[in-house]
Amino acid sequence: MAEERARGPWGEAWSVFGRNYAALVGLGLLALVAAMVLVGPLVYGVDPFEIVGAPKMGPGIEPDAPFGTDYLGRDVLAGLLKGGRPTLIVGICAALITTIIGITIGSLGGFYGGAVDGALGRVTEFFQVLPALLFAMVLITLFTPSLLTVTLAIGVVAWTGMARLTRAEFLRIKQLEFVRAARSIGASNARIIWRVILPNALPPIIVSATLATGTAILFEAGLSFLGLSDPNVMSWGMMIGSNRNYLREAWWAVTFPGVCIFITVLAISLVGDGLNDAFNPKLRTR
Amino acid sequence: MSETLLSVGDLRVHFPLRRAMPFAPRRTVRAVDGVSFDVAPGTTFGIVGESGSGKTTIALAVMRLTDITGGRVALGGDELSALHGERLRAARKRVQMIFQDPYSSLNPRMRAGAIVEEPMQLMGLEDDAGRKARARELFTQVGLREDQLQLFPHQFSGGQRQRIGIARALATKPELVVCDEPVSALDVAIQAQILNLLTELQRQYGLTYLFISHDLGVVQYLCDEIAVMYLGRIVEQATREALFENPLHPYTWALLSAVPRLGRRRRGAASRIRLEGDPPSPINPPAGCRFSTRCPFAEARCRSEEPPLREVHAGHRIACHLVGEGGAVPHRPGLD
Amino acid sequence: MDSLLELEHLEVEFDTWDGRVRVLDGVSFSLAAGETLGIVGESGCGKSMTALAIMGLVPTPAGHITGGSIRFAGEDLVRAPQARLRQLRGNRIAMIFQEPMTSLNPVFTVGEQIAEAAREHLGLSGTESRHRSVEMLRAVHIPEAEKRVDEYPHQFSGGMRQRVMIAMALACEPQVLIADEPTTALDVTVQAQIFDLLQELRETKGTAIVLITHDMGAIAEMTDRVIVMYAGRRVEEGAVEDILDRPAHPYTRGLLACRPQLQLGKGAVRPALREIPGVVPPLHLLGRGCAFAERCPDAMPRCRDERPVETVVRAGHAAACWLLDERREAA
Numbered sequence: 001m002a003e004e005r006a007r008g009p010w011g012e013a014w015s016v017f018g019r020n021y022a023a024l025v026g027l028g029l030l031a032l033v034a035a036m037v038l039v040g041p042l043v044y045g046v047d048p049f050e051i052v053g054a055p056k057m058g059p060g061i062e063p064d065a066p067f068g069t070d071y072l073g074r075d076v077l078a079g080l081l082k083g084g085r086p087t088l089i090v091g092i093c094a095a096l097i098t099t100i101i102g103i104t105i106g107s108l109g110g111f112y113g114g115a116v117d118g119a120l121g122r123v124t125e126f127f128q129v130l131p132a133l134l135f136a137m138v139l140i141t142l143f144t145p146s147l148l149t150v151t152l153a154i155g156v157v158a159w160t161g162m163a164r165l166t167r168a169e170f171l172r173i174k175q176l177e178f179v180r181a182a183r184s185i186g187a188s189n190a191r192i193i194w195r196v197i198l199p200n201a202l203p204p205i206i207v208s209a210t211l212a213t214g215t216a217i218l219f220e221a222g223l224s225f226l227g228l229s230d231p232n233v234m235s236w237g238m239m240i241g242s243n244r245n246y247l248r249e250a251w252w253a254v255t256f257p258g259v260c261i262f263i264t265v266l267a268i269s270l271v272g273d274g275l276n277d278a279f280n281p282k283l284r285t286r
Numbered sequence: 287m288s289e290t291l292l293s294v295g296d297l298r299v300h301f302p303l304r305r306a307m308p309f310a311p312r313r314t315v316r317a318v319d320g321v322s323f324d325v326a327p328g329t330t331f332g333i334v335g336e337s338g339s340g341k342t343t344i345a346l347a348v349m350r351l352t353d354i355t356g357g358r359v360a361l362g363g364d365e366l367s368a369l370h371g372e373r374l375r376a377a378r379k380r381v382q383m384i385f386q387d388p389y390s391s392l393n394p395r396m397r398a399g400a401i402v403e404e405p406m407q408l409m410g411l412e413d414d415a416g417r418k419a420r421a422r423e424l425f426t427q428v429g430l431r432e433d434q435l436q437l438f439p440h441q442f443s444g445g446q447r448q449r450i451g452i453a454r455a456l457a458t459k460p461e462l463v464v465c466d467e468p469v470s471a472l473d474v475a476i477q478a479q480i481l482n483l484l485t486e487l488q489r490q491y492g493l494t495y496l497f498i499s500h501d502l503g504v505v506q507y508l509c510d511e512i513a514v515m516y517l518g519r520i521v522e523q524a525t526r527e528a529l530f531e532n533p534l535h536p537y538t539w540a541l542l543s544a545v546p547r548l549g550r551r552r553r554g555a556a557s558r559i560r561l562e563g564d565p566p567s568p569i570n571p572p573a574g575c576r577f578s579t580r581c582p583f584a585e586a587r588c589r590s591e592e593p594p595l596r597e598v599h600a601g602h603r604i605a606c607h608l609v610g611e612g613g614a615v616p617h618r619p620g621l622d
Numbered sequence: 623m624d625s626l627l628e629l630e631h632l633e634v635e636f637d638t639w640d641g642r643v644r645v646l647d648g649v650s651f652s653l654a655a656g657e658t659l660g661i662v663g664e665s666g667c668g669k670s671m672t673a674l675a676i677m678g679l680v681p682t683p684a685g686h687i688t689g690g691s692i693r694f695a696g697e698d699l700v701r702a703p704q705a706r707l708r709q710l711r712g713n714r715i716a717m718i719f720q721e722p723m724t725s726l727n728p729v730f731t732v733g734e735q736i737a738e739a740a741r742e743h744l745g746l747s748g749t750e751s752r753h754r755s756v757e758m759l760r761a762v763h764i765p766e767a768e769k770r771v772d773e774y775p776h777q778f779s780g781g782m783r784q785r786v787m788i789a790m791a792l793a794c795e796p797q798v799l800i801a802d803e804p805t806t807a808l809d810v811t812v813q814a815q816i817f818d819l820l821q822e823l824r825e826t827k828g829t830a831i832v833l834i835t836h837d838m839g840a841i842a843e844m845t846d847r848v849i850v851m852y853a854g855r856r857v858e859e860g861a862v863e864d865i866l867d868r869p870a871h872p873y874t875r876g877l878l879a880c881r882p883q884l885q886l887g888k889g890a891v892r893p894a895l896r897e898i899p900g901v902v903p904p905l906h907l908l909g910r911g912c913a914f915a916e917r918c919p920d921a922m923p924r925c926r927d928e929r930p931v932e933t934v935v936r937a938g939h940a941a942a943c944w945l946l947d948e949r950r951e952a953a
Contacts, residue, residue: 177391185405336809478897507882546839
C-alpha cells in the first residue's frame with residue numbers, strides 16, 4: 001500500500017496548480033511586476049513629476065530617460081516604476097472591499113434565506129442595475145478624487161458578483177450533510193457560517209477575488225483616463241489619461257503604461273484560471 | 287413495554303409550501319402526520335418505508351434538526367421537543383446521528399481527528415488532551431488506525447468515512463444514536479462491515495439505535511422492533527419475529543413481497559402483490575386510509591374512514607380496517 | 623445456441639494520473655436472443671465500462687479499447703466506424719441508465735424525446751413518430767399516454783421516468799437492451815414494477831437483456847445466466863442456478879453472504895451476514911496474482927503470485943480460481 005500522507009485539500013490544489021504551466025507563467029509575471037513596482041523606485045530615484053528634459057522625447061534618445069519623456073518632459077520610466085504601486089494598491093484594496101462586502105451579504109442571504117435573503121437580494125439587484133462607471137464617477141466627484149475615494153468607489157460598485165457567487169455557494173453547501181452534522185453536535189449559526197460553510201465556499205471566492213483585482217485595475221485605469229484620479233499620485237492609468245491627446249506624437253508615453261496594465265491583468269487572469277482549475281480538479285482534462 | 291428511553295407521541299411535522307400564486311391557498315406537506323412509538327434502552331427500533339413515507343423526517347425531528355409542528359419527543363423522561371436555545375444545545379450530546387452519505391457528511395476541510403473531537407469541544411467535554419485520547423480510543427473502536435487521525439476525509443474510502451461518522455456520533459457518549467440509512471450509500475461488500483460494526487458497538491456499549499432504512503433485509507438483520515410507514519403514518523408496528531413471520535397490513539405484505547430474493551428464480555412476479563403506480567404525494571394524502579388508492583383489497587370504507595392504529599396481538603399494532611380481531615388477514619398469507 | 627452479442631477477451635485501458643490502468647481485462651460472454659444475462663460485482667469492477675464499451679461509448683480521449691472483440695450479429699463493433707455505431711446505437715442496441723432523474727432532457731416533452739430515436743433510425747415522419755411515442759408509453763404502462771406524451775420530465779415521478787427511459791430505449795425495437803442498475807434509484811415496490819415490465823418486454827418482443835446490478839436478489843429474479851466481475855476481470859460465469867446454489871469462486875460466495883437476505887414466513891430468523899474484508903484494490907496497484915487474493919479467506923501463496931486461469935466446473939459454469947485447480951488435482 002502506498003504511503004498515506006496527510007495532504008489537505010489546499011495542499012492538493014497547490015500541487016495541481018504547480019503542474020499548470022500557464023498559471024506558473026502568470027505567477028512569474030506577477031512576481032516580476034511586483035519586483036519592478038516595489039524595488040524599482042528604490043533603485044531608480046527619479047521623481048515622476050519632475051521635468052527631466054525636452055517634452056515628447058522618444059525612447060532611447062536620451063540615456064537619462066530610456067523610455068522617453070511625456071508631453072511635459074517627465075520621465076516615462078520613473079512613472080512606470082512609481083505609478084505601479086498606486087495602481088496595484090487600488091486594485092488589491094478594491095478587490096478586498098468587494099470580497100468583504102460580497103461575502104458578508106452573500107453568506108447572510110444564502111444561510112438565512114427567507115426574508116433576509118429577499119431584502120439583501122433587492123439591495124444587490126439595486127447595485128447591479130446601476131451603471132457602474134457612472135456611479136463610481138458620481139461618488140468620486142462628490143468627494144474629491146484621491147486614492148481612498150477611488151478605491152472605495154470601485155469597491156462599492158463591484159461587489160454584486162461576489163455576493164451572488166457567495167450566496168450560491170452557501171445555498172449549495174448548506175444542504176450537505178456535514179452542515180446538518182455540525183448542527184446536531186450543537187454548533188451555533190455563527191460557527192456554521194464562518195467555520196463550516198465558508199471554508200468550503202472559499203475556492204471559487206478566491207478565484208473570483210483574484211480576477212476582481214484585475215478588473216479593479218482596469219477600472220482604475222478607466223477612471224484615470226477620464227481624469228478622475230488623484231492628481232497628486234502618479235499611476236499607470238493617470239499616465240495614459242494625461243498623455244492620451246499626444247498619442248500620435250508620443251506613443252510611448254501611452255503605450256508603456258498600457259503594456260504594464262495589460263501584463264499585470266493578464267498575469268492575474270492566468271493565476272486566477274490556474275487557481276480555478278486547481279480547486280476543481282474534476283474539470284481538468286488531460 | 288417495560289422501560290422506555292425514547293418516547294415519541296403524536297409527532298407531526300408539516301412543511302408549508304410556497305404559494306403557487308399570490309393569494310392561492312397555502313399548501314402543506316404532511317411529512318409526518320401523527321406518529322407515536324416508544325424505544326426501549328439497548329434495543330434497535332427500525333423505521334422502514336419508501337421515499338416520501340416520512341421516515342427521515344422522523345429522524346430529523348427526533349434530532350431537533352427540523353421544526354416540529356405538533357406532538358412530543360421525550361428522551362428518558364426529558365421532553366426534547368420543549369427545549370430551546372442553550373438547553374437544547376446542551377441536550378444534543380445525548381442524541382447523536384449517523385448520516386446516510388459518507389461523502390457529504392464529513393467536512394472536507396477538517397482532519398479526521400478534528401471531526402471526531404469537534405462534538406466534545408462544542409459540548410465542553412474533557413480538556414484538550416482528554417479529547418485527543420478519546421478520539422484515539424474511538425478510532426480504534428470503529429476499526430481505524432490512530433495514524434489515520436491526521437488524514438482528510440477524501441483520503442478514506444466510503445466505508446472508512448462511515449466509520450469516522452460513527453466515531454463522531456459516539457464521541458459524546460450519547461444515549462440514543464439515530465442511524466439514517468447508514469449503509470445505503472455504501473458498496474454491497476462494505477455494507478456488511480458497517481452493519482457488523484454497529485451490532486458489535488451496541489453489544490459492547492449497550493447503545494440504543496433508532497434505525498431508518500428502506501432495506502428490509504438490513505432492518506431484519508439489525509432491528510428488534512419495526513414500524514412500517516406509509517405517507518407520514520405508521521401502518522404496522524411489531525417485533526421483528528412477528529413482522530416477518532406474519533405481516534398483517536397489505537402494504538407490509540406488498541413491500542416484503544417486492545424485495546428480490548435469492549430463492550425466487552427467474553419469474554418472481556407470480557408471488558407478488560403487484561402495486562400499481564407510485565405512492566401519492568404527501569401534499570394531498572388520499573382521504574380515508576392513505577394506502578387505499580394502491581391497495582388491491584380496498585373497500586368503500588377504506589376510502590372514507592381513516593383506520594386507527596390498534597393492537598391486534600400483544601405488541602403488534604396495525605392500521606387497517608380489513609384485518610380482523612386477532613389478525614385475520616384479507617390477503618393470501620403464505621409468503622414463500 | 624445462436625449468439626446475438628459476443629464479447630471476446632475485451633480489454634479497455636485508461637490513462638489516469640497514476641499511469642495507464644486496465645479497467646477491463648479479458649472480458650468475454652455471449653448473449654442469445656431473448657436471453658437475460660446478469661453482470662454482477664461491486665462498483666469499480668468494470669460492469670458499467672463493459673456496457674459503455676458495447677455501446678461504443680468508452681470515454682475518450684482517456685479510454686481505449688486495446689484488445690478483443692465485440693461481435694453484434696456477426697459484425698465486430700470494435701473495428702466498426704463511428705457512423706456505423708451511431709446507426710446501431712439506440713436502434714439495434716439500446717441502453718437505460720441508473721439515474722432516471724438526470725437522463726432525460728428537461729426542456730423537451732417526453733414524447734419528443736421518444737420520437738427522436740424513431741425519427742432518426744426508422745425515418746418516421748412527425749405524426750408517425752408521435753404515434754409511436756404514444757404507443758411506446760402504452761407499452762411501458764403509463765396511464766393516459768395520449769395526454770402524458772406532451773408533458774415534461776419533471777411532471778413524472780421517478781418510477782415513471784424510468785418507464786419513459788425504457789420507452790425511449792425500446793422505440794426502435796432493439797435486439798439488445800443494456801440496463802445499467804436500472805432500479806437502484808427507485809423504491810422497492812417500483813423496482814418490482816420495472817422488473818415485471820422488463821420481463822414482459824423480453825417475453826413479448828424477444829429482446830435480449832444485459833442487466834448490470836450489484837444485487838444478487840435482482841440476479842436471482844431476472845437473469846438466466848450470470849457473469850461475476852472483479853477488478854475488471856470476469857471471475858465466474860454460469861447459469862443463474864450455478865452461481866446462486868453452487869458458487870465456485872470465493873468472491874461470488876462473498877457477494878452472496880455479505881447482504882442480509884430477507885427471511886419470510888414461519889420460522890423466519892435473523893438473516894446471517896458475512897462480510898468481505900477490505901476494499902477493491904486500486905487498479906494501478908494490482909499485482910501479478912489473483913485480484914481478489916488480498917480479500918480472499920482461502921487465499922494460498924500461489925494466489926498472490928500467479929493469475930488464476932479459468933477452470934470449467936461443469937458445462938457452462940467456469941471460474942478463475944486456483945482452489946478449483948487444487949481440488950481437481952486432489953480428485
